[in-house]
Amino acid sequence: RQGWAIYIVMLAIYLPALGTLYVAELGGNPLMEQFDVTGVSMEGKEARFGLGGTALFAASTTATSCGAVNAMFDSFMPIAGMVPMLLILLGEVVFGGVGSGFYTFIGFIVLAVFIAGLMIGRSPEYLGKKIEVREMRMAVLTVLVPGVLVLILTGIALLLPGTAEAMHNPGPHGLSELVYTFASMSNNNGSAFAGFDASGIFYALTGAAAMAIGRFVPAVAMLALAGSIAQKKTVPPGPGTLATASATFTVWTILVILIVGALTFFPLFAMGPIADHLLLFGGG
Template sequence: MILLEWILFLFLFLGLVFLMGKYMSSVYLGEDTFFTVIGKPLENLIYKTSGINPAEEMNWKQYGLNLVIFNLLGCLVVFLLQVIQGYLPLNPIHAANVHWDLALNTAISFMTNTNWQSYSGESTLTWLVQMLGLTVQNFLSAATGMAAMVAMLRGFTRKETDKIGNFWVDLTRGTVYILIPLSILFSVFLISQGVLQTFHPYQHFYTMENQSQVLPTGPVASQVAIKQLGSNGGGFFGVNSAHPFENPNGLTNIFEMAAILFLPLALVLSFGYMVGNIKQGLAFLISMLVILLLGTGIVWWAEMLGNPLLIKYGIAHGVSMEGVESRFGVLISSFWGLLTTATSNGSVNSMHDSLMPITTLVYMFNMGVGEVVFGGVGVGIIGMLYYALLVMFLAGLMIGRTPEFLGKKLGPREMYLSVIALLVPPILMLIFAAIALMIPSTVGCMNNSSAHGLSELLYAFLSGAGNNGSAFAGLNTNTLYYNFSLGITMFISRFVTILPALAIGGSLAEKKSIPESSATFPTTGILFIAMLIAVVIIMGSLTFFPVFTMGPLLDHLFMIHGKVY
């Protein structure tokens, strides 16, 4: 009976994903959809008020410049709002101005779609900052990611031109036709289940046993909706989606999981539709699903094995509910963690710090390979395309032929750019993590020692480099070094993912399209899928195996052998 509910939900969900995939491709191709009646006037109004000519076409440098400047301005606004929030209205808790290093970290974090949080929203930020700063960037960073993907895809579909579209048009369409309508629907659903959406002041009262307690309030649902849909993940509250006011019951939980997956999954299909090769989209989808299922198997095995140390205290089967909410349980919570690290979402409904070490190893792996199992909205496909180009290069070496992908010959330039995009974030995070280990005060920020402490630190930098935002929340990262180094990591990783994508799009667009021949390596078959999965797993393992051995793997061995720290 319970299984039936899940299967039914899964089928409904997949059906919607296919529809959404088609719809989004229509939106970005500028075709009419059922929403055009409302969307078109709004879209034109935005162009008019912002002084934009939607017919203008940009080459990749212009596209990239507009994208970067727009993002930097957004970042600046979030920063400024925070450092003067004490003087501004909508401040029910009389929060003080945020210190500059935390404000900078948070501004970069939300601009880059990471949503790393070194603070707890309910006790640090004003409603004004949450709305005008964070909610806005939740929309814009998601729309930016999707725009970058669409621009890259134009490289495959266009020929002998250097133009890859108009950033402002792609940004506006993503926001108006996709993110806003979905967020409105989702917010209303969340509110119907008990998620807060109010401007009443914090409620002080005495409990049934006469203890004083305060209920935090605020415009929560409107932010939670976009945080899940846009791969953002930054919670209104510090404990994120474990907070009953963000995620009150089983139904909101499964819908939030679906929302985490919805656009990343649908965009894989949109990619297929947009390049006119839905089979390619499906090949990517299958590769991603296989990696996800592998991860699910490992994670569930680890959680069912539980923590043997707990058995001697009389806990049934050593099931570890530490840091897990009772309404969700360990299996659903650990699956959520998998989804949130596979996509670049980063919201949590359990405390990852307290989950089983092998579970967190899988999470770290997901983030380490650059979140290509669905990935963040837009950037997930970009990441997978980098791997696909790498696969084609390898295949080309094996059969002694110039690699091609989707009818375009791949040259050294595309390879350089892909490799830069794939390697810079891991290198950067490993260096910053290594430096952190050499600073005693930074090591002192750990909540746990031994191998688990290393996991905490690694997780933080992996999360920053993957623009994920989930955390081992025990690590206190509100220090100058962490705020700064994580800020830089998030910033560079974001743009080193997006800008090479635009450059590849630009350089592919200039090339001629070559027809498929019998010697073309098929990129939709089992061979390609197997190679793609292998390359992702091998790349991730080669980069991180040594440090994962010292962190989560050792942590696991300690645990099963009863060694405590």
């Protein structure tokens, strides 16, 4: 039952993301209507399989830490471009990812168990093992380190005078290009938003640091968490045990993943793809 609960959490994140990407691209670019051009724009897309195949591939590879692409995300509509970025920044937890997504997902589960236990006054337990301060610290490191790296490195890059010149599209869209650059490196993906020149020495050094810290710190933290839990005695389920295979806990885990992502990265999304979307449709 625990396995099915995990699959439901993954699908609950993946399917809305895929649908959002598809719908955002389906209407095409509103600025092209002045030239009597309507419908889906296939510029930068996978022409052989159409919009459906493009959306499916883009959402799947960024949800599972695979750097393969069949479209240029820089060519996506702003909200569509935000979807791959969000999936990466959430830790590529859908379907466990490739090499990193699974232990990030376990980190979120431990976080959800601990918070839920505090809220309802029950002992935080997972798979019969008590979750205490040490496990919580390791889970927080696993979940937050890659994202915090993106925030710090993006902030430093924005202070540099040459960053605007490195953007193919200065403004909100350029910020999306920059954020995606560090998100992909820090979160074990390898794909590129395209449109951003990251060939300078600053991006070579910070990119190397992002890959090293963003990948090894969560891996070491999760190993420490696993070792700590392995040393604990298994506690038989009792009246105070929080059922982690229930529908309630499944929904709670989804909310924890989305809330952590929203609180951490919403300012970047607001100044990047959301602002870009509003400008495209005449807002602001």
